[in-house]
Amino acid sequence: MFSSKLTLYVIRVNSLGSFVDSAPCVDCTRVMRMYNVNKIIYSNERGEIVKMRFKNYIPKTISIGRKYINSGYYLPLHKTSSYSCGY
Numbered sequence: 001m002f003s004s005k006l007t008l009y010v011i012r013v014n015s016l017g018s019f020v021d022s023a024p025c026v027d028c029t030r031v032m033r034m035y036n037v038n039k040i041i042y043s044n045e046r047g048e049i050v051k052m053r054f055k056n057y058i059p060k061t062i063s064i065g066r067k068y069i070n071s072g073y074y075l076p077l078h079k080t081s082s083y084s085c086g087y
């Protein structure tokens, strides 16, 4: 097991060079617990850098991959909303 001094940095940048939400998802958080992460630093949805102790972190997001698995591996070819015209 790794030392509890481990700090994990997770940053996402959009095509304009701005920070966007990189908060770890539920699955990543589970793996981070296995590696005994002490602190995490990530960018939030407002483009701010957040630094906190990992034990206080509560994941709020589910990854696109997890949604796909949870849906029974259903891959929609088109957005259904574009076909809900109501005619």
Ligand SMILES: [Zn+2]
Pocket (backbone or CB within 6 Å): 024, 025, 026, 027, 028, 029, 063
């Ligand atoms: Zn994740």
